[in-house]
Structure formats: structure tokens, C-alpha cells
Amino acid sequence: MTDPTRDPPAPIAQRPQGFFGALFGYVMEWMNERAYTAALQALAPRPAERFLEIGFGTGRCIELLLATPDVFVAGLDPTPTMVARARDRLAKSRLDARTDLREGSDESIPWPDQSFNGALAIHSFQFWKDPERSLCEVARVLRPGGRLILVFRDHSKNPPAWLPNPISKSGQEIDLTLLLLNKLGFKTAELAPAGSSRIVRAELP
Secondary structure: OOOOOOOOOOOOOOOOOHHHHHHHHHHHHHHHHHHHHHHHHHHOOOOOOEEEEEOOOOOHHHHHHOOOOOOEEEEEEOOHHHHHHHHHHHHHOOOHHHEEEEEOOOOOOOOOOOOEEEEEEEOOHHHOOOHHHHHHHHHHHEEEEEEEEEEEEOOOOOOOOOOOOOOOOOOOHHHHHHHHHHHOOOEEEEEEEEOOEEEEEEEOO
């Protein structure tokens, strides 16, 4: 008998695990290539900088980011399937020495204050249960002048009801995110869309 007090299983998009999760990850990687390129252009990485990606999936965007000389990339992803896939990918590319990829949550970032020059969240903001708490954590680990790139799926006015992020299922995802970022002290700008994705760039003073 189903326990009505328990949360329903998370959709595969939120927690891609096992064989089907790995397959889903490959499909999303193929679909997101344009978003990765646009996100990195907005981030504008410089040699020897340090970055954090939240929800790195298969690790493809990290692989592209590591093309910048001497860049270091840390990452958090909630599923062991994606952590293992990304680690394997970067080990095969001999890029893993400049990475620190961990299983974890956006709500608690396990690195010290002012660890990073920039942070990325590509199509993962919609899964943050408490966006203000998570953005405060991001701000904590960014250095002064640190950049944050958020890439959103275009939910238009009909976001899925199962999304855990109250901002993402509000129908006003971009506007409310910009308001929250400004409240937290970020300078913000919405950039040109990348295909069906929309991009926000934020920077700490």
C-alpha cells in the first residue's frame, strides 16, 4: 500500500539515475549543446580562474570550460549516476586533475567562502526547492566580482506542476529570479536567448 505521507518519486529529469537516467543524460547533452556554448560565452572564463557548476549532468559543459588554460572546476550533482558519468568522461579526457566533482545539493555547497570566480546552473534552477537559500549559498562561495550564469528552459506560461522551485512554476520565472538576485545584491542582466533557453547573468559587486 502506498504511503500518502511520502513524496512522490522525482521525475527522471530531476534525478536521472540508473540505465534510463544515463540514457536521458545523453539525450539532454545533445539537446543542450547550444545552451552550453551560450553559457560559457556569458561566463567569459579567464585562465587560472575557479568555477562551480551546480547540476553538471554528464560533465559536457565542464569539459568545454576546461579548454580555458589552468581553469579549475568544482561541481555538485544530486545523482550518483551523473557524478560517475562525468568523472569517467573527464578522466578519459585527462582533465580530471583540474576538477572536484561531488554528489550533493544546491542548498549546501561544501566549499569555503569566496572559493570561486564564477558559477553556472544550466537547466537546474527549476529543481531548487528553496531558491533564495541556494542563491545565498552561491553568493557565499563567490569572490567579489564573481559571475553567476543561470540558464532556464522556456516554460512559457505553462510550467510543469511537479517542479519543486516555486519561482519556476510561477509562470514568471525570469522576472522573479531577477528580483530575487537584485534583493541579494547581484547586478543582473537577461541575455539573448539560446534556442529555447533563456539566460540570466548576475555579478556580485
